[in-house]
Amino acid sequence: MLCVCVPCLLKVASVKEESEETQKEVEMALLTLSRMGYCLIERELYLKKITEIIKHQQKQRNLTKLAYQSAWDFLIYRFWVDNSLEEVIVNELHFSREAARxxxxxxxxxxWKKKEEEMNKEEAKEEFALVRWLQTSNIYFLSCRLQNEEYVELIGSIVQVYRAAKGNYGVISNQCIYPLKIAAERRDVRVEDLLNGGAVDTVLEGMQQPTLDDNVMRNCLYFFLNVSKRLKRKTDDELEVKGKELNRKVFEKLEEEGYEDVITSFHKIFDYLNKKYYDDLSLSISDYLVNV
Incomplete structure (x- = not known):
């Protein structure tokens, strides 16, 4: 079925006519493709067409927000099972730059002042597209291994979403913490990108919410655990000097908020939990921070 459906849907999605009816058909075709998840699909069936669609959008801006996001969603899911797409996605199509914009x-x-139930149809569609970009960024950070100068742009944009949403849209602001936590785990994402993109300040803000979900707290803690571990790794002399300066900046922020000792105390327990319980960690982590 994939051999038949994928080329047909891409043919519909490639139509460049800009009538309202055609736009709806293109959007539905791309949305359908994006829901194929992790299905294995031969590159010959999709890569040329989906690349053309994305490149055309980058020049003409004729797709709806949801349609364009869906095109990327389809491609990023292929990336999850086929790392050979990395060069195309990172250096040719520039996912970080496009997702940031x-x-x-x-x-x-x-x-952001409206409640979700007060949104009109178009506003709800834009919110939906925004949430999907955050989720797609999760897969991108998990899959990508190439050093990328555009990471800081994407991190900075996720930080902007967090700060806009944290008042009335707690669910969306909480979703912003997870891709930042994943980025902190990846060695190809530089610690200075996290710092310059505002990720350190944002995760600190996330830890200070009056009501805090345990999963969010766990992601915040893992963010700082991974950053601190990476800063302590020995490197050559030049990078070591740079690492010490970054280490100073990060831990100054932690000290300002009183979190340095807390993060340090969690190193041992998380090393233990990682071995057995990370996938189904059930501890009420926020209880440990009651005195902070």
């Missing part, structure tokens, strides 16, 4: 534009389009 789309997140910034969608952040401006959503009325």
């Amino acid at each position: 789309e997140l910034e534009e969608l952040t401006k389009c959503v009325n």
Whole structure:
């Protein structure tokens, strides 16, 4: 079925006519493709067409926000099972740059003062596209291994979403913490990108929420555990000097908020929990921070 359906859907999605009816058909075709998840699909069936669709959008901007996000979603899911797509996604199509720009534009389009049930159809669609960009960024950070100068742009845009959403949209702001936590785990994402993109400040803000979900707290703690471990790794002399300066900046922020001792105390317990219980960690982590 995939051999038949994928080329047919891509043919519909490739139509460049800009009538309202055609736009709806293109959007539905791309949305359908994006829901194929991790299915194994031969590259010959999709890569040329989906690349053309994305490149055309980058020049003409004729797709809806949801349609464009869906095109990337389809490709990033292929990336999850086929790392040979890395060069195309990172250096040819520039996912980090595109996701950053789309997140910034969608952040401006959503009325963050409105409650979700008060949104009109178009506003709800834009919010939906924004959430999907965050989720797609999760897979990208998990899959990508290439050093990328555009990471800081994407991190900065995720930080913007967090700060816009944290008042009335706690679910969305909480979702922003997870890709930052994944980015902190990846050695190809530089610690200075996390710092310059505002990730350190954002995760600190996440830990200070008056009501805090345990999963969010766990992600915040893992963010700082991974950052601190990476800063302590021995490197050559030049990088070691740079690492010490970054280490000073990060831990100054932690000291300002009183978190340095807390993070340090969690090193041992998390090393133990990682071995057995990480996938189904049930501890009420926020209980441990009652005195902070």
